[in-house]
Structure formats: structure tokens, C-alpha cells
Amino acid sequence: MNQVRGPRGLSGPVVKANDWKGTIKRIWLYMEKQKAALLASILFVIISTLLGLLGPYMIGIIIDEYIIPKDIAGTLRYLVFLGLVYVGAALFTWLQSFMMVRVSIQTIQNLRQDLFDKFQTLSLRFFDKRKHGDLMSRVTNDIDSLNSALSQSIIQIISSLLMLLGVTIAMFSLNWLLAIVSLLVIPLITFTTKKLITYSSSHFIKRQRDLGELNGFIEESITGNEVVTLFGKEEKMNQQFSEINERLRQSAMDADTVSGYLGPVNNFINNLGLCFIIAIGAAMTVQELASVGIIAAFVTYSRQFFRPIAQLSNLLNMFQSAIAGAERVFEIMDETPDLLDKDNAVFVESFEGNVEFCHVHFGYVEGKPILKNVDFQVKSGEKIALVGPTGSGKTTIINLLMRFYDVSAGEIKLDGRDIRDYQISGLRKKVGVVLQDTFLFSGTIMENIRYGRLEATDEEVISAAKMASAHVFIKHLPEGYQTPITSGGFNLSQGQRQLLAIARAILADSDILILDEATSSIDTNTEIEIQKGINSLTEGRTSFVIAHRLKTIENADRILVINQGEILESGTHQELLQKKGFYFKMYESQFKI
Numbered sequence: 001m002n003q004v005r006g007p008r009g010l011s012g013p014v015v016k017a018n019d020w021k022g023t024i025k026r027i028w029l030y031m032e033k034q035k036a037a038l039l040a041s042i043l044f045v046i047i048s049t050l051l052g053l054l055g056p057y058m059i060g061i062i063i064d065e066y067i068i069p070k071d072i073a074g075t076l077r078y079l080v081f082l083g084l085v086y087v088g089a090a091l092f093t094w095l096q097s098f099m100m101v102r103v104s105i106q107t108i109q110n111l112r113q114d115l116f117d118k119f120q121t122l123s124l125r126f127f128d129k130r131k132h133g134d135l136m137s138r139v140t141n142d143i144d145s146l147n148s149a150l151s152q153s154i155i156q157i158i159s160s161l162l163m164l165l166g167v168t169i170a171m172f173s174l175n176w177l178l179a180i181v182s183l184l185v186i187p188l189i190t191f192t193t194k195k196l197i198t199y200s201s202s203h204f205i206k207r208q209r210d211l212g213e214l215n216g217f218i219e220e221s222i223t224g225n226e227v228v229t230l231f232g233k234e235e236k237m238n239q240q241f242s243e244i245n246e247r248l249r250q251s252a253m254d255a256d257t258v259s260g261y262l263g264p265v266n267n268f269i270n271n272l273g274l275c276f277i278i279a280i281g282a283a284m285t286v287q288e289l290a291s292v293g294i295i296a297a298f299v300t301y302s303r304q305f306f307r308p309i310a311q312l313s314n315l316l317n318m319f320q321s322a323i324a325g326a327e328r329v330f331e332i333m334d335e336t337p338d339l340l341d342k343d344n345a346v347f348v349e350s351f352e353g354n355v356e357f358c359h360v361h362f363g364y365v366e367g368k369p370i371l372k373n374v375d376f377q378v379k380s381g382e383k384i385a386l387v388g389p390t391g392s393g394k395t396t397i398i399n400l401l402m403r404f405y406d407v408s409a410g411e412i413k414l415d416g417r418d419i420r421d422y423q424i425s426g427l428r429k430k431v432g433v434v435l436q437d438t439f440l441f442s443g444t445i446m447e448n449i450r451y452g453r454l455e456a457t458d459e460e461v462i463s464a465a466k467m468a469s470a471h472v473f474i475k476h477l478p479e480g481y482q483t484p485i486t487s488g489g490f491n492l493s494q495g496q497r498q499l500l501a502i503a504r505a506i507l508a509d510s511d512i513l514i515l516d517e518a519t520s521s522i523d524t525n526t527e528i529e530i531q532k533g534i535n536s537l538t539e540g541r542t543s544f545v546i547a548h549r550l551k552t553i554e555n556a557d558r559i560l561v562i563n564q565g566e567i568l569e570s571g572t573h574q575e576l577l578q579k580k581g582f583y584f585k586m587y588e589s590q591f592k593i
Contacts, residue, residue, distance in 0.1 A: 034102070041155055053170055059297055060291075060293035061078065063293035111143060112143055131219070133214075133218055136216075136219060141211055145325040148318065149321070161312075164308050170301055174297060178290075203255035213248075214245060214248050217244050274299070274302055278299065339424060350511050356376075356412070361374075374397065376567060381541060385553035386546045387546075387550060402431055403428070434502050434515050434516065452507035452508035453509065468499055512542045513542070514543070561582050568581070569582055
């Protein structure tokens with residue numbers, strides 16, 4: 001359904017403080033729904049970790065009991081067994097990754113669905129304040145970043161922690177002195193990791209924000225490409241894009257550069273620790289305090305000990321980006337819709353169409369009123385025209401009637417009841433709208449007309465198209481009603497798109513009809529035919545017509561003249577002309593009387 005929009009804002013998203021604990025907890029609430037797969041993945045991690053720990057121990061045995069005594073046969077037997085251990089470790093490592101990918105994909109699917117569902121509950125006021133490209137970035141880039149972290153990072157973090165625990169136990173069981181030497185580097189690694197992550201986290205949040213801004217600019221420039229070309233502003237757009245792109249490059253460079261220090265610094269510390277282990281181990285071997293096999297096993301264990309630490313450091317970099325993206329997603333999830341059904345909201349099958357605006361006041365921005373004490377009544381079946389200068393508040397009246405916004409003061413009644421008492425979805429289904437700027441979805445012409453009533457038959461669709469005078473051009477298209485339409489319908493003319501929108505509204509057969517400059521993009525001859533269809537459509541039902549071409553609303557039951565948010569005059573066409581007031585001057589400016 002086409003939606004009537006108020007003024008568009010250009011403010012970007014608000015970046016909240018980095019909340020690691022809260023965000024991770026919320027992610028876990030999604031992940032725990034995949035308990036079976038998670039438990040299987042953890043089991044595979046434990047098995048692969050144990051097999052990985054068994055390898056160095058076997059190497060020590062091979063050296064001490066077979067290589068040094070020069071037992072070739074025993075060495076070969078143990079090597080075969082060692083090979084099977086490493087094959088098993090590789091197999092269970094793959095299984096743990098496979099199961100974690102399943103968990104990640106399902107988690108992301110649920111999160112993306114909840115985010116999309118949330119979008120459907122938010123009012124136009126929310127979308128008016130945000131760039132659409134930034135919202136798209138949250139659904140795509142931010143969630144994809146989280147997907148990468150979940151599928152790759154979570155299981156590796158678990159594996160790394162288990163490996164650290166297992167290696168620590170194994171090292172202390174082999175030689176407590178060398179184990180203590182190995183652990184001495186942990187405080188230094190922890191200190192550097194914490195400092196670098198704290199410093200780089202703000203850069204990751206800024207990178208995600210700048211990426212959203214860039215996506216918003218791209219979406220806006222593509223949508224408005226025709227206007228850009230008409231005014232020759234390509235160079236200006238390129239300059240603006242370069243500025244935003246440069247900001248993204250700088251924030252990405254800052255984030256990646258700072259986080260990039262983490263791996264090399266920790267690797268240096270790890271290698272430094274390994275040097276101490278080898279030096280002390282060599283001294284102990286000379287003094288016969290440890291065997292060559294134990295030292296060899298210990299060196300291997302120490303590498304296994306440092307590797308998870310380095311992995312954890314690198315994984316935290318990826319996780320920072322994911323958490324920053326997840327925060328932006330949950331920011332939307334935490335939005336409270338400003339329009340909600342009451343607990344006892346009423347659903348009705350149909351409306352009679354009696355509408356009453358009772359001293360209505362409204363402004364899109366607090367302190368800047370658009371409508372001021374608007375008060376009028378419409379009886380069922382009446383055709384009401386709203387006329388006035390641009391920005392006078394005509395479309396705002398329609399916005400309020402559709403309950404895209406709620407009034408600031410006063411009330412709007414439908415069939416004697418405040419429209420806030422009705423279910424929002426039920427109310428909007430009973431109101432048909434044809435906008436000046438028509439939006440069509442990608443699909444066929446048949447599907448776009450049927451959008452007005454999904455259960456309609458092909459014959460009903462064609463009948464609605466004939467009534468709207470759209471059948472004339474449709475039947476001459478190569479594929480007729482099965483002609484594909486691009487998103488937005490830009491492979492059709494503006495007039496053709498509007499004809500399809502009128503057909504869609506006719507098919508919906510709503511109790512109340514709203515026509516917002518519905519014939520503005522149609523030539524005069526076609527307009528005559530369409531008016532016949534519109535007159536038939538409005539027969540017996542309440543209808544509101546917004547028009548600048550006053551000739552098209554001369555037969556309205558009543559005309560409301562609006563200026564600066566107030567109703568100046570009300571009456572039929574002839575009555576208003578006789579008053580020789582504001583309407584008379586508007587009509588005189590279009591036609592010589």
C-alpha cells in the first residue's frame with residue numbers, strides 16, 4: 001500500500017555507548033534457541049581439543065622411548081597412531097565449524113526477521129527522521145558482520161579457552177617450573193589487549209556509522225539520479241560522495257590500524273615467552289632435571305598455549321565490529337512505536353464513512369504547528385475536496401485520517417468513534433489511497449494491480465484496469481498483464497504508473513477513498529475517461545480529493561479551502577465562487593472568469 005509521507009528529515013542514526021555485556025546477552029537469547037546444535041558443536045570442540053592435546057604428549061613419548069633408543073619399528077607404529085589422532089582432530093574441528101555455521105545462520109535469520117517485523121510496527125515519524133540507506137545498512141552490513149562473527153568467532157573462542165585450560169593442565173603435569181614461566185606472559189598480554197581494544201572500540205562504532213551514512217547517500221543519489229542529471233549536479237554529487245567516502249576510509253583505517261597492532265604485539269610477547277621456555281628447558285636438560293622428550297612436548301604445548309591467546313586477540317577485533325553492528329540493530333529493536341493499538345482496539349468489517357475532525361491540532365515537530373483547530377464533518381457517501389496552497393496542510397489531514405500520525409490535540413472520529421479506538425491495520429485496510437507519486441513493486445502488472453486485494457481473480461483485476469482506463473495501454477504491451485515492472489515502475493511512464501495505482505485502489509473496493517492529485521500526471525483526454533471511473537468508484541462512498549487543478553473538483557459535494565493549517569472556507573464550487581473569497585482568487589488565477 002502506498003503511504004502518505006510528511007516532511008523528510010536528514011538526521012543520521014544516534015550512536016549509543018558501547019555496551020558489550022548487554023549486547024552479547026541479547027545475542028545469546030537468540031543463540032540459545034539452537035541448543036541441540038550448540039551442544040553438539042561444544043561436544044565436537046571438546047573432542048577435537050582433547051585430540052589436539054594428545055598429540056604433543058605422544059611426541060614426547062616417541063622421542064624418549066623410541067627415537068632416542070633408536071627403535072624404528074616402535075617409532076613408525078606410534079607415528080601412524082599420531083597421524084590418526086591428528087586426522088580425528090581435523091575431522092571434529094570441521095564438524096564443530098559445520099554445526100556452528102548452522103547455529104549462526106538460524107540465529108541471523110531470526111534476528112533479521114525480528115528486525116524486519118519491527119520496521120513494520122514503526123510509524124512514518126520514525127522513517128521521516130532517518131536515511132533509508134542507513135536503515136538498509138543495518139539490515140545488511142551490520143547483520144552480515146554479526147553473522148561472520150558468530151559463525152567464525154564463537155566456536156573458536158570456546159575452542160581457544162578449552163585449549164588454554166587443557167594445555168595449562170598438561171604443562172603443569174609435565175613440569176611445574178616451565179609451566180609457571182609460560183604463564184608469566186599472560187598479564188602482559190592481557191594488559192596490552194585490554195588497552196588496544198578499549199582504544200579501538202570507538203573507531204569500530206564510528207566505522208559502522210560512516211558506512212551507514214555512505215549507504216544512505218548512495219541510495220539517495222540513485223533514487224534521485226534523474227534530478228541530479230537535470231540540474232547538472234554530477235560533479236557536486238561526486239564531491240559529496242568523496243567526502244563521505246573519505247570519512248569512511250579514515251574511520252576504517254583508524255579501526256583497522258589500531259586493532260592491527262594487537263596481533264603483532266601479542267605474537268612478539270608470545271615468542272619472547274617461548275625464548276624463555278627454551279632457555280630454561282635447555283638448562284634443565286643439561287642438569288638432567290627434564291628429558292629431551294618432555295622439553296619437546298613442552299615446547300609444542302607452549303605453542304598451543306600461545307596460539308589460542310593470539311587467536312583470541314584477533315577474534316576480539318572481529319567481535320568488536322560485530323558488536324558495533326549488533327548495537328545498531330538492537331537500537332532499532334528498542335524503538336518504541338509511537339502508534340499502538342489499544343488493548344481493547346475495535347476491529348470492524350466495514351465503515352459507513354462518517355468522518356469528523358474535532359478541533360484538531362497537529363505538528364510534525366513540536367512547537368511548529370501544521371494544523372490549527374481544524375473542525376469539519378463529512379457524511380457517509382460525500383465527496384470532499386481539499387484545496388489550498390502548497391504546504392497548507394492538505395496532505396497532513398490525510399496523514400491523520402490514515403493514522404500515520406496521531407493528533408496533538410482534539411480528535412478524529414470515524415462513524416462516531418475516535419479512530420484511536422480502532423485497530424490500525426483494520427482501519428487502513430478500509431481506506432483506499434491513490435497518491436500523486438505512485439510506487440510500484442517489482443513484478444508483473446497483474447501482480448501490482450492485485451496488490452489492492454490479493455485474493456482477486458484475474459477477471460476482477462482486468463475489470464478494475466478497464467474502469468481506470470489502464471486496460472487500453474496494457475493490452476498493447478508485448479506481454480500484456482504479465483509485463484514485468486522494475487522496482488518503482490520506472491520502465492513505465494508516470495501517467496501509466498498512476499493509472500495502475502487507480503486500478504489498484506478500485507480493486508481494493510475500500511469504504512473510504514483518498515485521491516491525492518490522482519490525475520496530475522495524465523493527459524486531458526485520458527483524464528476525462530478516468531474521471532468516469534473515479535465517479536463510479538466514489539459513488540456511494542466517502543471520498544477525499546486533494547487537487548490543485550480546480551476544474552477536477554467542481555462536482556465535489558463540498559470543498560474545504562485550507563491555508564496555513566486552517567480552514568478558511570467551506571462550500572460547493574458555486575457557493576465559494578459567489579463568496580469571492582480565497583477560493584475565488586485561486587480559481588481566477590487558473591481560469592479567467
